[in-house]
Amino acid sequence: MTLRDAPDGAPVVVGVDDSPLSLTAVRLAAREAAAHDRPLRIVHTFNWIAAPTEPTPEEPRRPAERLLARCADAAAEAQPGITTSCALIEGAVLTTLLRESGSAALLVIGDGGLGRDPAVPADSDATAVQIAARAGCTVLVGRDRLPAAGSVLVGVDGSPASLTALDFAFDTACRRTVDLVVVQVWDAVDSTGRLPPEAADRLAEAMAPWQRKYPSVAVTQHVRAGDPESALLDEASRAQAVVVSARGDEPWRGMLGAVSQAMLYHSPAPVFVVRNPHELYIQE
Secondary structure, X not given: XXXXXXXXXXXXXXXXXXXXXXXXXXXXXXXXXXXXXXXEEEEEEEOOOOOOXXXXXXXXXXXXXXXXXXXHHHHHXXXXXXXXXXXXXXXXXXXXXXXXXXXXXXXXXXXXXXXXXXXXXXXXXXXXXXXXHHOOOOEEEEOOOOOOOOEEEEEEOOOHHHHHHHHHXXXXXXXXXXXXXXXXXXXOOOOOOOOOOOHHHHHHHXXXXXXXXXXXXXXXXXXXXXXXXXXXXXXXXXXXXXXXXXXXXXXHHOOOOHHHHHHHHHOOOOEEEEOOOOOOOOOO
């Protein structure tokens, strides 16, 4: 589902904390809000526990309010003219952001250091992974730096979910006026790694409707043998954004498929985890 399909007025929501990564996430979110003519909503959560020595119940709010002000300034500097609001919400981060995702056009978060730690296990309970797995809208997971110039990269496997991601990727490339790189992986027909003869034709056939819909987008198609995770990571270093479906053609794997997990852990570029419109989010 592209952002244009979200209800009118649905905001781009960005979750922030006091880490430097949050300002990068805010700038990414502001860019998406401007590109899609949507308001930006900056959300910070905190848990306040009263202490006997605490002078007033308002004291814990002051650093949080200053943080939100810095984030609002960063958004205005990155994209002057966008409509921005801030929300300071008491509660757990995961629960709050999942709830926010139910009415958002896009949810943007930092990766919490995932991209810097290759040892993160596949069953990690990191907040970024949990949100990407369970959100009720598409999620953009930012890295610690804004992406450099490059193409938009998308992986497809022929499943309905991956075609939704493909539509999102075409729309993103069109709005950013950049090239699109499409990667599809097939099982080799023999030990030499030779691809089935119909592989390239099948991908070209799948691309045709979107190339007619987005004639201005230059597309490079790669058909490869091997595993999808390695194929996408080979291209990710040259991309400004990676687009994957949440589960691809293996929904039995859980809330996130192997490819989307691999991109979250290892892609150097920001990752869009795209959800179909009918997928429901889960609250704690």
